Amino acid sequence: MSKQHSVEKIGGTSMSDYAAVRDNIILHRKGYQRIMVVSAYGGVTNLLLEHKKNGQPGIYGAFAGAEDQRVWREKLTGLRNYLFNINQELFGEGELCKKANDFIGNRLDQTEQTLNDLERVCQHGHFALGDHLMTVREMLASLGEAHSAWNMAELLKRDGVNAQFVDLSGWNTDKHFTLDEGIAKAFADIDLENTLPIATGYAHCSEGLMKTFDRGYSEMVFSRIAVLTDAREAIIHKEFHLSSADPRLVGENNVVPIGRTNYDVADQLANLGMEAIHPKAGKGLRQSDLPLRIMNTFEPDHPGTLITNDYVSESPSVEIIAGRQNVYALEIFEQDMMGSMTEYGREILNIIERFKGDLVSRGNNANTLTYYLSGNLKTIKRIQKAMQEKYPNSEINLNKITIVSAIGSNMKVPGILASMVNALAEAGISVLALQQSMRQVDIQFILADEDYDKAIQSLHAKLIEVHNHGEAICTAE
Numbered sequence: 001m002s003k004q005h006s007v008e009k010i011g012g013t014s015m016s017d018y019a020a021v022r023d024n025i026i027l028h029r030k031g032y033q034r035i036m037v038v039s040a041y042g043g044v045t046n047l048l049l050e051h052k053k054n055g056q057p058g059i060y061g062a063f064a065g066a067e068d069q070r071v072w073r074e075k076l077t078g079l080r081n082y083l084f085n086i087n088q089e090l091f092g093e094g095e096l097c098k099k100a101n102d103f104i105g106n107r108l109d110q111t112e113q114t115l116n117d118l119e120r121v122c123q124h125g126h127f128a129l130g131d132h133l134m135t136v137r138e139m140l141a142s143l144g145e146a147h148s149a150w151n152m153a154e155l156l157k158r159d160g161v162n163a164q165f166v167d168l169s170g171w172n173t174d175k176h177f178t179l180d181e182g183i184a185k186a187f188a189d190i191d192l193e194n195t196l197p198i199a200t201g202y203a204h205c206s207e208g209l210m211k212t213f214d215r216g217y218s219e220m221v222f223s224r225i226a227v228l229t230d231a232r233e234a235i236i237h238k239e240f241h242l243s244s245a246d247p248r249l250v251g252e253n254n255v256v257p258i259g260r261t262n263y264d265v266a267d268q269l270a271n272l273g274m275e276a277i278h279p280k281a282g283k284g285l286r287q288s289d290l291p292l293r294i295m296n297t298f299e300p301d302h303p304g305t306l307i308t309n310d311y312v313s314e315s316p317s318v319e320i321i322a323g324r325q326n327v328y329a330l331e332i333f334e335q336d337m338m339g340s341m342t343e344y345g346r347e348i349l350n351i352i353e354r355f356k357g358d359l360v361s362r363g364n365n366a367n368t369l370t371y372y373l374s375g376n377l378k379t380i381k382r383i384q385k386a387m388q389e390k391y392p393n394s395e396i397n398l399n400k401i402t403i404v405s406a407i408g409s410n411m412k413v414p415g416i417l418a419s420m421v422n423a424l425a426e427a428g429i430s431v432l433a434l435q436q437s438m439r440q441v442d443i444q445f446i447l448a449d450e451d452y453d454k455a456i457q458s459l460h461a462k463l464i465e466v467h468n469h470g471e472a473i474c475t476a477e
Helices: 018-026 044-048 059-065 069-091 095-121 129-158 179-187 209-228 263-271 279-287 341-354 377-390 416-426 449-463
Strands: 006-010 034-038 163-166 196-200 233-238 260-262 292-296 305-308 320-333 358-364 368-374 395-407 431-436 442-448
Touching: 006 018, 006 209, 018 129, 034 129, 034 209, 044 059, 044 069, 044 129, 059 069, 059 129, 069 095, 069 129, 095 129, 129 163, 129 196, 129 209, 179 209, 196 209, 209 233, 209 279, 260 263, 263 279, 263 305, 263 320, 263 395, 320 377, 320 449, 341 358, 341 368, 341 377, 358 431, 377 395, 395 449, 416 431, 416 442, 416 449, 442 449
Parallel strands: 006 034, 006 233, 034 196, 163 196, 233 292, 260 305
Antiparallel strands: 292 305, 320 368, 320 395, 358 368, 395 442, 431 442
């Protein structure tokens, strides 16, 4: 294989609209020479693991908690009904719906039996449930993508496409391959000129995807398939464009698709929790000089946003105004820190890592270190307590803040920082802190939590809405 085909990932929300996927993605472009990597249907992984936004436990959370065995069984029954209802909507009555139910139903039966057996084994003192939970999480995660990929392949075959289900989940396998070995083996004999592979976004591998990527695993699988099969382009189909800001905040008529940007910008977005692609998945594409395109499933004629290594806008530009809420500033002041900043920083990072804190950014001066952490307040207070125990004479403050960033592939223009600060001041917003790296791809403003919406709106109006965008590239004043 050599740069004739594309590898394309379809997100969960898009997958939930089969007609749009078929008409706007599969049939919109004639011919084969494509590999599709699919996510679980929208909401399914929340039921399997836990809700991505509010943390409400799914089957995994209930099983790991192990307080009442009936809870995870009830959740598994609820999932079965949910998946069967999806099948009913997709296939209607008939033999194909029965086959779909039999496929996923068999896997759910095996899952329930495995969890029952594991519970019994772990009642023996020599076996600890915690030793097996990551394997359980991987097994449960695989169900969502296996369900959606099998369904997609069967629906497309029904609709005249020579589709082939490619199961990377390792279900019932007795051999353990690395991720790269498993992908190479799965695609070795597929004729891309005449076949459309529909691959699971989850892949079983000896190294364990979820230990490193957790719920970003499907993007890593997608990335590795693109790299290993030497694709000409990687494409992610989402239910929205990669745009200049959140349209819910600044208005749909005011945002513009980015059009072109680079992997530096994609990394900054990921740091703010707005992933175009998981940074480690993007790393493989970047190192292989493989372009990534973000497309809107529901606007198939729009070219979307192309992300490459070498793109830099011809004129200095702000491409995106983005931010992150629910962030906490953990500030430690210690008079003795001067001259020992590295030692203090190393010890505090060890504490943050021990509690699995999500470090978004950090700053310092002569005697103060500030860590901007995202996550639940309970975890962050544990980090604060551990820091206070380590440095009992220090002053440690915790404040809820928000981070708002202006991001662009080339922001090397005199006066751009002053323009941003003036825009915030005109909106009555005080800047608590700010950070700008020498790469000049982003400027971060640390603001009061309640100023998030207003800051996004004022910066977008000042830096993006005032321009004639043409190719959706925004030139800063």
